[in-house]
Amino acid sequence: MFNTKTKNVEETQALAASIAELVIAKDVLLLVGDLGAGKTAFTQGFGKALGVGEPITSPTFTLAKSYSGRLTLNHLDVYRIEDLEEVRDLALPELLEGEAVTLIEWGDQIVPSIPQNYLEIRFEYGQEDDDRIVKISHIGSSWHKRIEQLQGALSEWSIKQ
Ligand SMILES: Nc1ncnc2c1ncn2[C@@H]1O[C@H](COP(=O)(O)OP(=O)(O)O)[C@@H](O)[C@H]1O
Numbered sequence: 001m002f003n004t005k006t007k008n009v010e011e012t013q014a015l016a017a018s019i020a021e022l023v024i025a026k027d028v029l030l031l032v033g034d035l036g037a038g039k040t041a042f043t044q045g046f047g048k049a050l051g052v053g054e055p056i057t058s059p060t061f062t063l064a065k066s067y068s069g070r071l072t073l074n075h076l077d078v079y080r081i082e083d084l085e086e087v088r089d090l091a092l093p094e095l096l097e098g099e100a101v102t103l104i105e106w107g108d109q110i111v112p113s114i115p116q117n118y119l120e121i122r123f124e125y126g127q128e129d130d131d132r133i134v135k136i137s138h139i140g141s142s143w144h145k146r147i148e149q150l151q152g153a154l155s156e157w158s159i160k161q
């Protein structure tokens with residue numbers, strides 16, 4: 001795991017854009033953190049860098065929305081899921097197939113239902129109102145190979161653990 005810190009929403013979106021440069025088809029990113037921590041803001045920066053033209057809004061009421069870009073962007077918000085049974089309704093295997101990258105807000109809630117190969121981005125509040133500590137960890141072999149490259153790409157925001 002390594003830690004980064006952003007000082008405003010633009011920095012979080014720039015950090016997200018740097019990650020977007022390194023993603024490949026079938027990647028999954030779990031976005032974890034309290035309400036207002038920056039998960040949707042991150043997705044917006046990420047999507048823009050992926051070449052999504054349309055505005056990305058919070059999918060809270062729809063659970064999932066897909067956008068076209070360099071890769072398809074699946075944006076999920078599973079905040080409302082109370083029961084892992086409901087995850088079936090998301091048809092995740094179909095979403096994770098193909099030339100798509102999938103970002104899941106509140107994704108830690110459905111970890112038992114997803115392939116154990118993902119990047120976790122955890123947002124915590126920092127000292128100042130707009131500070132966010134962004135903790136990045138990887139699970140599985142797919143990210144293992146890219147983690148040093150990722151750490152390098154995010155070096156301008158990195159902080160000591
Ligand atoms: N460093 C920062 N990173 C991300 N968002 C920030 C930051 N500082 C302030 N904000 C603000 O916090 C809010 C984050 O909201 P949002 O991305 O919708 O959160 P979430 O999806 O985690 O509930 C936005 O209003 C954004 O402008």
Ligand SMILES: [Mg+2]
Nearest residue numbers: 039040058105
């Ligand atoms: Mg959100």
